[in-house]
Amino acid sequence: EVQLVESGGALVQRGGSLRLSCVVSGFTFTSHWMSWVRQAPGKGLEWVANIKEDGSEKYYVDSVKGRFTISRDNARNSLYLQMNSLRDEDTAVYYCARDDFYNSCLDFWGRGTQVTVSS
C-alpha cells in the first residue's frame, strides 16, 4: 500500500523558518518525481515545488523561489521542504504527492501538515 506521511507543520512567526518532511512507503521512491502542493484557508490547490528522482532537477512556483528549497533523501525514502522567510500568505495545509510523470498528474498524496504563519 502506497503511503505518504507529512510532518513538521507548526505555528511560526512571520519571517521564520520551518522544515517539512514526508516519509513514503509502498513504492520505489527512487523511480518517481515528488511534489509539494498547498491549500491556503478557503482557497484552492496550488502546486509549490517538485524534484526529480535523483534530486538533480528542482522547480518552484514563482511565489516561493528563493525562499523554499525542496530536497530528498532516497536512502531514507524522504522528501523535504525547507521554508525560509515565511509570509502570512504561506499559511496553508502542505501536501506531499507522488508525480505520475507519464500521465502528468499526482497519483498519490499524503494527508497534509498545517503551517500557520503569524505575526
Added chain:
Amino acid sequence: SYVLTQPPSVSVAPGQTARITCAGYNIGKRSVHWYQLKPGQAPLLVVYDSTDRPPGIPERFSGSNSGNTATLTISWVEAGDEADYYCQVWDSNSDPYVFGSGTKVSVL
C-alpha cells in the same frame, strides 16, 4: 498562465447525477485529471487522462473532455461523494501542475 474555471458549487440529491465542469481554452486538446478532497483525508485522484479511472475508483466516476470544457460525472451520487473536486492539467509554459478553482459537491 493557463486558467481553469470551475463552478463554486454543485448540489445533487442522492441517486442522481452530478456534473462538474472545468473550462479552459482548448482544454479538449489536453489531458485533464480530477481530484477529490475531503477534510482531514489525503486528496484522491479519481480520473486521469480525461477519461481513465485509477484502480479502486468506482465506475460511477467518469470523465469527458471536448472543446473548451472537461466534465467529471458522478452517477448514482452517494452521501460519501460529498467533497471538493479539482481539475488539473499539465502546462509546459508555466507551473507544471495547474489546478482549477475547485467545486464543492453537496449531497442534499
